[in-house]
Amino acid sequence: MLLDTAGMKSLDPKEHPDWEIAQDAESRMKTIYRLGDEMGLEERELLPFGHYMGKIDYRAVLRRLAGKPNGKYVDVTAITPTPLGEGKSTTTIGLVQGLGRRGKRASAAIRQPSGGPTMGVKGSAAGGGRSQCIPLTPFSLGFTGDINAIMNAHNLAMVALTARMQHERNYSDDKLDQLSGLRRLNVDPTRVEMGWVIDYCAQALRNIIIGIDGVNGANDGFMMRSKFDIAVSSELMAILSVAKDLKDLRERMGKVIICYDKFGKPLTTRDFEVDGAMTAWLVDAVNPNLIQTLEGQPVIVHAGPFANIAIGQSSIIADQVGLKLSEYHVTESGFGADIGYEKFWNLKCHYSGLTPDAAVVVTTVRALKCHGGAPVPTPGKKLPQAYAEENVEWVEKGCANLLHHVHIVKQSGVSPVVCINAFVTDTRAEIAKVRELCEAAGARVAVSRHWELGGEGALELADAVMDACNDETVFTPLYDWSMPMRRRIETVATKVYGAEGVDYSFEAKARLEAIEKDTELSRLGLCMVKTHLSLSDDPARKGVPTGWRLKVRDVLTFGGAGFIVPVAGSISLMPGTGSNPSFRRIDVDTETGRVKGLF
């Protein structure tokens, strides 16, 4: 594959910010038609969105290539990250570029970022340095409209709910039937679980009262407490991630629990007769999106579910398409291996039936030092001085956390490749120590300079991954889905997190007992919610915490996404906007139409 963006060397990340590197490369990037053609898409299978982005008609591709064997499937996961993140997306893109330099047809799958944080805090989710995907601005700002489609579909359910509550209050049973053939649903206004969504960090919408009567009196809604969450935390986003095809998505769309009735029975989107129309909003969103790496390879972007509340994976459809079109398809899981890889392993692969051939565990020397005792860094603030100085002792101590994640991957039967995402401040001695400890634990290790050098810097990583893919893999689920829910929770807590056991709040216990007795609910999957900043449920505990028990405080049911969500710790589904948000610095060059200051 000839790489036209690679033909001219991209700007040096030590001297240029990410957005400058991206903008420079964008002046040489391939058209989407050429990218599609090179990756083997037929003309009708590529739905262009302008000249440099597109959607893939996944159904046409999967039908045409049904008989073709899949490429190798690689998941990128990580050590327990610092609050700064350790570069999983950057490594995903870098690895694909490295595989490209070795002459392999490779593709990446990543999640679509939320518009909320883009406008609130600095940073993109498109990788960094010489390992990014382009075009960067539209990727970060609305893209091909999938999040808006999710938002519209989700809010339609809330329109259906609130209009229904008003009409049921205003009309008698007879009148409801006669006017519209409706039977009373009897919503319990104190048990409305679903809120509205908006793709912003809008703390003022966290707790609201709606339906206050105005000039239209009884026709101004039903007064009750309500809320807005950020769009990417919507269950619909999780559904887009796990749906195997449009048919699967349509079925799941009818099972979303909106609220409970006055007798405690769940009422779904289907009960409100809104599931078909919600699906109508998503017929385009179900097609995965296509852009390119800085070096001209396909990056499939699809779905962006919150990793804290939902599955935190890009879509199954994206991976199915990537595996048919590439020799190596690299996908990414949110947060560390305890969360992201565990859900990849026991949820996403269970739904998709796909099995990985290797898993990359990304670490930085920075994260190892943090787990070894260095002060925890804060986003937006200067990195503590300690990180600029060699400290092999901290690195060695911090490796315990890394090896724990390596062990998690090994439990699944997959070969782990530790990728040291190199920083210019890393010393030889520090890197040597990581290599020594990881190799002793039976993991391949690669030092990767993809941030600094692009694909050329990721050759060692690419070679290690290709080698790992040749290992015999016996992909083994952690637990059987027929196990009672609490036993499954306890298995994850002890075998993956390293807890000594699980404690349940009174409410969580009651809910889980009810779930275990229910034929349908007991067959759902398990999607744990826990902080990503520690292996334990306390974000302050670094390294490998011992002598602790997981506290499950609440249990949510995502009927459409198909999983039970035990919540260990507090989760916010609506971030806030601070006093110095990035939107202050964003503007448009009206001569060129270019967006400035986005990153």
Added chain:
Amino acid sequence: MLLDTAGMKSLDPKEHPDWEIAQDAESRMKTIYRLGDEMGLEERELLPFGHYMGKIDYRAVLRRLAGKPNGKYVDVTAITPTPLGEGKSTTTIGLVQGLGRRGKRASAAIRQPSGGPTMGVKGSAAGGGRSQCIPLTPFSLGFTGDINAIMNAHNLAMVALTARMQHERNYSDDKLDQLSGLRRLNVDPTRVEMGWVIDYCAQALRNIIIGIDGVNGANDGFMMRSKFDIAVSSELMAILSVAKDLKDLRERMGKVIICYDKFGKPLTTRDFEVDGAMTAWLVDAVNPNLIQTLEGQPVIVHAGPFANIAIGQSSIIADQVGLKLSEYHVTESGFGADIGYEKFWNLKCHYSGLTPDAAVVVTTVRALKCHGGAPVPTPGKKLPQAYAEENVEWVEKGCANLLHHVHIVKQSGVSPVVCINAFVTDTRAEIAKVRELCEAAGARVAVSRHWELGGEGALELADAVMDACNDETVFTPLYDWSMPMRRRIETVATKVYGAEGVDYSFEAKARLEAIEKDTELSRLGLCMVKTHLSLSDDPARKGVPTGWRLKVRDVLTFGGAGFIVPVAGSISLMPGTGSNPSFRRIDVDTETGRVKGLF
């Protein structure tokens, strides 16, 4: 121009609903590449969105064709409509198809419909019968994302406002300055004029309380009353409609008034430092959208501002592009000539500098009967029997309203063409009477069967329009923008609506006096708000009401769109969802991906 969809006759509208006709024609429609090529777009100027929709890089087109003279400019307006509408969009598409049959290069410009009504009440805004634009489903459901972009840009202003109010409450002046370099804006929470927007009919969000503190206490917003309006009523949609280019849009984006401070001074998007980022959301939306008529001609779809609160016109950019690329460009104005054409004449053409060559006044025999005394029809209910029977007397009486609109057009110096949008129930005698009266008033008259027959049915209309375009036109504004605002209002009320004068509420008078004294505000345009169901401000009065005075109750200031909005009558910016909404019947065929039941 060869028409591939016309090559095979489309389905008979007497036997098939609109969506069946559209779906059948879609199987033969041109690709967007071919459509763009035929209309003279260069490859780089067409930004495809899938294979059948696109956006036009207006800047590239207007630069390339700067020296080329414009085509003929035709506006489509109407009689005072019944609540069912009299087919302006259908006639706009039909006329373009008729001009095509006469071998002319013609294009249409129409507004993008809102998603709210699509999910709430039956009906599309894509024309009807054999005069529609296709593809119909994406046009009605999100399209290329412009409304979502407007929604995101608008709501970002609300995020900025609400976060700022919280931080100003929580921090001292010193702390605000030190943390983020902010000076206190002192928002008056009782004078927040802007609300949030959502593209639905969600009556439960009309009156809400936001910012209730929860687990995060003082970081959960600032508690105050707020509201959601429907997205298309956003001032930003009006800005998209009147902006001449991205630079103009950028400037207008900073002048939107969000609220007032505690001293009564307006605070704008610029004061909240959010205008640049709001514009960033709109860099794609500023490019007009392209689809096709059933007979394969370009339909430019751009902006969809509410006609009741805002300007009710498709965009100036769409018309600029259409006029450069076509021999005849047909645009449409919302509601009757008293509202839509008046705003086209005195606002849109003032901003654009463009002048029309002819105006079509659409009528139906149904509307004439309604103005002549027949019972007013109700949407969604069966048309009263009276409309199925010949009644020349009602028609003759109703012509007074039609001739009033003809006279409005004549005041502008433009030749009116009355188009009788024919129904199969119209009789010869009824049509002869309309022709007789209109011709006596100096208007051309054409009976058009475009609904039934497509372009072949619109030849008489096309000929009359081409003929009218050869008339000498001295396009004359109704009033000078230097006139005091109240004199302008009175001129519109008496000369256009036929009122005897204007009465102001105490509040409206005070606001207008303040506006007249303000150097900047007094230079803004005038955008009247009045019911479209009567020439008067009382929707029940049909025909040509006399002996009435216009009551102006309120005055709004749209600083970004650039007009003062006197409000005569009640306006709702958030429609409601009834007990039998159309979303109940919408679903997706998961085999084909087709949306069913949308119309």
